[in-house]
Every structure is written in C-alpha cells, then in structure tokens.
Amino acid sequence: xxxxxxxxxxxxxxxxxxxxKDVNLAVSAGxxxxxxxxxxxxxxxxxxxxxxxxxxxxxxxxxxxxxxxxEAAFRIARMGIVRTFQKTxxxxxxxxxxxxxxxxxxxxxxxxxxxxxxxxxSVGLQEKAHLRADQLPYGDQRLLExxxxxxxxxxxxxxxxxxxxxxHQESAHIVRLIGQLRTKGFAIVLVEHNMHVVMTxxxxxxxxxYGETIAEGRPAEVRADPRVIExxxxxxxxxxxAG
Amino acid sequence: xxxxxxxxxxxxxVLAGLLIIPLVVRDEYYLHxxxxxxxxxxxxxxxxxxxxxxxxxxxxxxxxxxxxxYVSALLFFNLKWSMxxxxxxxxxxxxxxxxxxxxxxxxxxxxRFVIITVAFAEIMRLVATNWVDLTRGFMGLPGLQIPAxxxxxIGAVDVSSKERFYYVVLAAxxxxxxxxxxLVRSSVGRAFVLVRENEVLAESLGISAFRTCxxxxxxxxxxxxxxxxxxxxxxxxxxxxxxNFSYITxxxxxxxxxxxxxxxxxxxxxVVFTFLPELLREASYYRMVIFASILVIAxxxxxxxxxxPLVEHLVPxxxxxxxxxxA
Ligand SMILES: Nc1ncnc2c1ncn2[C@@H]1O[C@H](COP(=O)(O)OP(=O)(O)OP(=O)(O)O)[C@@H](O)[C@H]1O
Ligand SMILES: [Mg+2]
Numbered sequence: 001x002x003x004x005x006x007x008x009x010x011x012x013x014x015x016x017x018x019x020x021k022d023v024n025l026a027v028s029a030g031x032x033x034x035x036x037x038x039x040x041x042x043x044x045x046x047x048x049x050x051x052x053x054x055x056x057x058x059x060x061x062x063x064x065x066x067x068x069x070x071e072a073a074f075r076i077a078r079m080g081i082v083r084t085f086q087k088t089x090x091x092x093x094x095x096x097x098x099x100x101x102x103x104x105x106x107x108x109x110x111x112x113x114x115x116x117x118x119x120x121x122s123v124g125l126q127e128k129a130h131l132r133a134d135q136l137p138y139g140d141q142r143l144l145e146x147x148x149x150x151x152x153x154x155x156x157x158x159x160x161x162x163x164x165x166x167x168h169q170e171s172a173h174i175v176r177l178i179g180q181l182r183t184k185g186f187a188i189v190l191v192e193h194n195m196h197v198v199m200t201x202x203x204x205x206x207x208x209x210y211g212e213t214i215a216e217g218r219p220a221e222v223r224a225d226p227r228v229i230e231x232x233x234x235x236x237x238x239x240x241x242a243g
Numbered sequence: 244x245x246x247x248x249x250x251x252x253x254x255x256x257v258l259a260g261l262l263i264i265p266l267v268v269r270d271e272y273y274l275h276x277x278x279x280x281x282x283x284x285x286x287x288x289x290x291x292x293x294x295x296x297x298x299x300x301x302x303x304x305x306x307x308x309x310x311x312x313y314v315s316a317l318l319f320f321n322l323k324w325s326m327x328x329x330x331x332x333x334x335x336x337x338x339x340x341x342x343x344x345x346x347x348x349x350x351x352x353x354x355r356f357v358i359i360t361v362a363f364a365e366i367m368r369l370v371a372t373n374w375v376d377l378t379r380g381f382m383g384l385p386g387l388q389i390p391a392x393x394x395x396x397i398g399a400v401d402v403s404s405k406e407r408f409y410y411v412v413l414a415a416x417x418x419x420x421x422x423x424x425x426l427v428r429s430s431v432g433r434a435f436v437l438v439r440e441n442e443v444l445a446e447s448l449g450i451s452a453f454r455t456c457x458x459x460x461x462x463x464x465x466x467x468x469x470x471x472x473x474x475x476x477x478x479x480x481x482x483x484x485x486x487n488f489s490y491i492t493x494x495x496x497x498x499x500x501x502x503x504x505x506x507x508x509x510x511x512x513x514v515v516f517t518f519l520p521e522l523l524r525e526a527s528y529y530r531m532v533i534f535a536s537i538l539v540i541a542x543x544x545x546x547x548x549x550x551x552p553l554v555e556h557l558v559p560x561x562x563x564x565x566x567x568x569x570a
Contacts, residue, residue, distance in 0.1 A: 073446045074447075074450055074451045077449035083447055089443065099437070102434075102445055102450060152449055
C-alpha cells in the first residue's frame, strides 16, 4: 500500500521550544490514523505543518510523491489536503450553503452550490442549509466544519478534535460519519482526546509526547504500551476533558 | 442570494427616474449636485469592494481618486489628450499603482494595513505638492475641459453643458454599478465575502486571500481613478486639495452609512452624502465634525449602515429579491 501523505523527519521550533521532533507519519486512502497525546504535545502543530500554516525547520511533507512543505496554505487545500480546526471555524454571518461552497468555489467547480448541498447532506445538515452558521448549536457547527472540508473534495482529511465537547450521542454520530468517510476512500488523520472514539475508529494510532513519537501501532497495542499509559492514558481519568 | 436579479419594474422605474432628472431639475446648482453624486457613486462603489466586501479599511482610496484626476489632467495639460483617453488612462494607472501597493500591503492586516494606506495617501499628497515641475504644486492644473463625444452615425456631440454631462456621469455610475454587480456575483466576488468573514478558514479551504483582496483593491482603485478623471475635467481644475483628508472621510461615510457590503447602500450613500453636506451649509464649520462623529457611532453600533436598512424596509418584501444581502 503506497501512502497518499507522508511526513518525514519533521522538526518545528517555536523560539526555544521544540514543538515537533523528527516526526514521521504515513497515511493511505481508506485509512484512519489517529494522533493522540497530552495537551501541548504538538498534534495541532502537526496539522499546521501539513496544511502549510507552519514551516518546518527540517523535514518534508510529501503528498502523492510531491514535496509540499513550502507551498501556500490555499494551494495545499486545492491539491487535496483539507483540515478542520480545534477551535470551531465557520463563516458565522453566512448561510450554511454560502459558507460550505467555499471549497468548491476555490477548486473552480462549475456548480459550487450543488457541491455544498451534497456535503451538507453527507453530514446530515441539509435541512438547515439556509440558516446562518452562527445560529447552529455547537455540535452542528462541528459537523458543518466537516461539510466545509468535504465540499473542497479532498483526498486527505485532517480532523482536529471533531468530537470535543460532544455528548455520547453526538460523538457516536461522528464515529459513524468518519467510518463512512473511510469507506468512501478518504485518508483520514484524526486528532482526538476522546479515547472511545479513537479506539473504535482508528486503523492505527500514533502517540506524541513533547513533540516526539513515543508509540505507534494498532489501537490495542498502543493502549497496552506502558510508555503511553505513563505519558497520556494514565492521566485520562483525572484529566479527561482538558483542552 | 447571489443569483437573484433586481425586480424589472423597480429597475425600469429607477432608470426612468434617473434619465429624466435633467428635464425636471432646472436649477443648475441641484443639477451640479446630481453630477457630483453620480461621480461619487463610482468612487463609493469602488471603496465598497475593499471596505465592504473584503473588509479591509483602506484610507488610500481618496488618493486613488486624486491620482486619477492628476493622470487625466496631466495628459490634457501636457499632451492635449482628451478626457476620453485620459479617463481610461487614469483607470489603468491607478490600477497599476494599486497593484504595486497591494503587493506590499495586502500581506498585512488590521492596523498595519490602515496605517500604510494613510502613509501612501500622504506620500501621494507630498508628491503632488512638491513635484512642482510636473504638477505645478499648489497652483494646480487649471483649464481642464470636457471634450466633445464622438457618436458613430451622428458625429461630435458637445456634452459640456450640465444637462448633457449629467448623462455622461450617469452612464459611468450605471456601468460601475453593473461591473460591481457582476463582480460580486462571480466566483471571485463570492470569495470576497468568505475572506471577509473568516480569512483563515477560507484559505484552509483553498481560497487565496491575497489574490481575492488584490482583485477588490485593484478594481476599486480603477473605479476611483476613473471617477477622479471625470471630476477633474468637470470641475476644470486639479490641485493638491484633492488629497485633503475630508475626501476619504466623506467616502467612508458614503460606504459605511450607506451600508457596506451591499451595492444599493453605498450608491445611495453617495447621493445622500453629496447632497446633505451642501444642504447643511449653514453649519459648515461643524458639519465635518458632525459627520465624522456619526461615522464613529455608526461604525460602532450600526454595522449595516443607515441607508440600506431604511431602503430594505421601504421596499415591499416581494420586490426585494434583487437586494444583495451579503452583509
Ligand atoms: N504559533 C505558535 N507559536 C509558539 N508556540 C506555539 C505555537 N503553536 C503551538 N505552540 C506551542 O507548541 C506546543 C504544541 O502545541 P500544539 O497546539 O500543537 O499542541 P496540541 O498537541 O495540539 O495540544 P492540545 O491537545 O492542547 O490541542 C505547545 O507548547 C504550544 O504552546
Ligand atoms: Mg491541538
């Protein structure tokens, strides 16, 4: 299986802080790779590197064989790598359709409205298409973010804590949705603190701690890894919803 | 909604009303105000693309207006080129200058953007004032004329009277309106609003904020330059007074109080805020203070402006489908 997206030896410094240290990762079409780790481990920074918002000081990001770590953010999105944000980002004052069509518009789609409606339908928001984005409850806004990303027709989808702040029912919906997207052939990188979601949906899990990969493997292997328990899972009971 | 069209009855009535103004308004002074209004409709629509649609507060717009006036005036003064060449030349030069300026400043946002646009306007003013060999400094460039218009099949038509020049500026205003109407409904124009609402998100979905803002900035400047050329030839005199800060203030009032991010709002704002200061001449010392205060208050508390919301309530809902509701 050849990887769609590969990250090789990525290093990121913020002043004296090493946010990512020699991080490697590969994800293929139809695969869900989860990236977990404590607050400040560098998960969001990893997404920022992949999407061109942060330049790595060392290493490369390779998408379909092409090095993209120097590309502008909007170009990377058009190539087929689209993300959602940890802190909800929507076009508040616009209707759902007007906002979701952004990605289709950017790709020069002749009928961005239709793409937008299809994307809204795939997350179950088609009935609310005419509402303003900021009128939606929080859970729906998280789904809207996924619709926004889908309308850009990506091959790689980066989801930054899509289930954060959601109740059981809502996170179950997210799990189903991610499962459907995987079946459709998206390569998905998932950052998530909700271990139930991670363990249910992931093909592989990678654990970051202070910018370093401390474990990687199948969910069950990672869950049993003593270093992971010490660095992250062990504190889950007391620190479950931090961040 | 982006694809809706103005109601044909309203459109027809408005057009007819605009066309008969010189037949009804026999007072030269009021006709003068209508001409100036129409010129400022072009200016306000241009500024609205930048301030209203992509949401960047540019204080360089009055400088583009003045630059357009100077370009056309200098071509006339030195080369005897008529306004019909001077006007497109003004549009091209202002667009080119806006492109060069935009290349630098559209990479920054917020107060830094605002400050650099002020600095640019100030540099332009200093050039106009001090490059005496070219601009004649404070003496300005007098004697500008409105040339005859060559109409195929009819020949040269004198359009220099107020009654006739009104139709020239009306055509410019309508054409500008149409250009902006098409632009904001195009894929570029829809990106304007997305960038304004959430730039980081728009970029993460594949929209180039830089390119999007650049298009608004350049088209807006070209409209200002065109209007400046018309204004210079109409007034007959171009001087560094055009760089006076009161111009940008009144332009912003037209756009922001008119209703930024709509097309009707700033167009009506240009008319209202051309007439109002003139009608309030008694209060001449205070009127800029009053207007500037209104601008501050409206910016803080009335994000949709004053005029657009009023119009919105005057026009029956079923006739309103033509109004852009992007704001
Ligand atoms: N732009 C930035 N400038 C300086 N430091 C940054 C920047 N972005 C992130 N950092 C720092 O880098 C480290 C990694 O942050 P990051 O946001 O990637 O963590 P995370 O794993 O996503 O954490 P969380 O689970 O809280 O979202 C943190 O110490 C953070 O403070
Ligand atoms: Mg994070």
